[in-house]
Amino acid sequence: MYALVDCNNFYVSCERVFAPQLEGRPVVVLSNNDGCLISRSDEAKALGLKMGEPYHLVRPLLMQHQVRVFSSNYALYGDMSRRVVQVLSHFAAGVEVYSIDEAFLDFQGMRLLAPDLLAYGIRVCETVKQHTGIPTCVGIAPTKTLAKLANRLARKQGTGGVLLLETPAQCQEALALAPVESIWGVGRRYARKLKEMDINTGAQLAALPEHWLRRHMGGVVGQRLWRELHGQPCHDWNPVEWDEADHQLPTSHASRHSAVCTRSFGRPQHEPAVLAEAVATFAAKAAEKLRRHGLVAHLVTVILGTDKYAPVAGPSTYTAAIALPRATSNPTLLTRAALDGLRQLRRPGVAYHRAGVLLSGLEPMGQAPQLDLFTAPAPDHARSEKLTATLDSLNARFGRQLVRLAAAGVTKDAEGNDQQPVWAGRAAHRSPLYTTRWDELWQVS
DNA sequence: TCTGGGGTCCTAGGACCC
């Protein structure tokens, strides 16, 4: 058995923890660059506001109904997510973090400890709410796919936000209630195809022959979906590992294949120097992510994007890949490669709307075989490793990007005040970093 | 003027290797 714990309207709920007066009022959170709506309170959903809707199109509606708007604040959401996972870790032998607002719990054999699984699930919800302020729902079922389904139904039909599907009959009943597009693994395309065949519910999908899903729904992916719907677990299990020394960051053993940092600019940019600072910043952030996971990369891909909504033919995304002689997570080497890529890619006079850096060809640090027999390790390799480690610990202690490469640019004015780089995205409504910055702590008066 | 970011898996086809 698996339990899926899902935080309700997660980003909005995080904002409400520190602004309880917004309880019961319509609230939305915007994507990076204040682009689209990515989290909505129940009241905002009731106004007809849709997930992913462009902010500039619904602005009049938001003003009309006095909807409270937030720019996204990932430092806050990431920290709240970590707290939720920490609470969950006390309730199961294993926790798999699936996304920033969802986690699976290993409930195998849980019956022995908690004969009443439903009551146990309710206790999970209550404890998370009490310890973090975040409301959740829990779905419990024999497979991850069925647990997702149970979770989806839990809010409306569950007990205290919890729904337990245990017997085949219970699973069948739930599947019959589920629109086919709500099944985990059935996206827009497959949903349309299925509806054309008059397959409208999860139960109808599960009733198709296994080989049909293999043939028409992505090969083994479809086959796995069929089996999961029939109670046979097919998905991997990748629990987080708690580092005893540093209880801050759980790390997953799931292998990662890439680390990427891309951003839209607040306004289009064509200046080489500005683009270089942005790309250097993204390279450093992606490299930091790599080191956090103990990985090194073989390949650096620089991404530049023009206006993807412009009514012109041709692609809006351009990439240049730089292969490294040796896999590394060193920010200096990765930034240098990224800037090389940028020089290859950039076309004079073209206005770019976004940029990014993708690191791939990943391997665990220390195990990477040397690709180039004739390139000796740099003589200052050890010093440079030490420098990187020092940089990471300074940034961990005093705030992200406090110490960085000069290539990433300077964002202080003459008086030493923080200043946004010219390429920075819009974030007009960001809340304070209540839990991760000393000078932005929540104040109670 | 204004439309996010970060991932996964699978398949097919081409280049290249012995």
Next chain:
DNA sequence: TCTGGGGTCCTAGGACCC
């Protein structure tokens, strides 16, 4: 006229997830 078999790696594209 006839043109193997078994691989790897890379890229692009399509599907999905949050």
